[in-house]
Amino acid sequence: MGLLFEQIDSQPSVIGEITLRRRRIPALGERDIYEVKLGEEFLMSSMFVDAEVALSDIGLNETEGDNLSVVVGGLGLGYTAVAALKHQRVSELLVVEYLKPVIGWHQQELVPLGKEQNDDPRHRYVHGSFFDMAVEDPATGGFDPEAPGKQFDAILLDIDHSPRALLHDSSASFYTTENISLMARQLKPRGVFAMWSNEGEDDEFMAVLNEVFEDVACHVVSFFNPFQNRESFNTVYVARKPE
Template identity: 30%
Template sequence: MARFEQLGTAIIPGKGTQLRLLQRNDEFSIRIAGSPGELMNSRLHGSEDALATLACERLVDNPAPKVLIGGLGMGFTLAAALGALGSEAEVTVAELVPEVETWNRGPLGSAAGYPLNDPRARVHIGDVVELIRTSPGAWDAILLDIDNGPEGLTRKENDWLYTTPGIAAAQAALTPEGILAYWSAGQDPAFTERLKRAGLSVEPVTVRALRPGKGARHVIWLAW
């Protein structure tokens, strides 16, 4: 079996943790240096796709929706959102690590079909929190695939998004009929209750990492 080869490295701002981009044939992997596990693998993106499709299917009556995605990753959520939306949509991806955009414009882009080449796609290099805090009423959907979900893995600052103030800020950044969608590696009943206490209707959906019926079980919270 072929071995993974390293294509690039990047440092997570403010953390000092190193990300590694690896490739083996047509398979890509993003890992944290020194950790045995993976953050992402290009063969396991079913739940990233679902994050976009579950939210964007609720925007079918909006001819020109504006969607914000927190986290570019391997581009699968962006690709799925673009595939579910019409020609007048605008999808902005906030990515904290500049090299991740570079990887997606290079060899890694082939995994998701080079979604950054779509004219409807925009990239904001920086923390998604900045856009949420500074764009009240701007987004028809906010899709957050940050870290590992409500309990941050790579960057503790990410936890704020899942707190009561973070939820309130995300609500304020939505249009009146807007929807929030959160990805998580696992269940978190406390987060479900936190969303409900914020006055949101909440639907936690279990999805599979590979495809329906296959792969690890992940969770998408839809809140509106």
């Protein structure tokens, strides 16, 4: 790419203007860096994906059995989804995404991992609100529109920045004992819920998880940040549904 910066797409969405752009920073090498913004807020970058990958690896390494049915909440640039597909025990992966333009970027392969996802028959996009689907009556709804009431081996969530720093106010009620318990109905016994966060361990959220699940842990994922010339970190929460 000759340009150091290119805006690939920008479209209105139900929560604001969503923009995909690509840049190169010569001091950091020749690779393209993909970024997503919502309005003026920076959402994600292909420079910092260690924790997005770790969300799948940590969550699925804790998940028992074979022929795993997995839900990923939040598509983003696709790193969590593709990391999940690298686990051969995964037989089905549903990626729930609220913003239709983001699904379009992947379907049109405007993002680096779009083709890898599209070529894998185990993978399916689901357009909808993860937070609404999470609390639906599993007898009539849930994460799979083609199979109401279906239970999954793992649910991996990467949407909000943290349980306190929300992408949109509408998700605030999710991080409660009541709604986490409703979501857990869509997990099989001993199924795993894992969630990415941009912040350190949240004691209040850990208490919620411990009310609903067992084997609750919060893992720190460190990575080098060249912009700050130091180590940064994200966290991954993991919890298991009781039998």
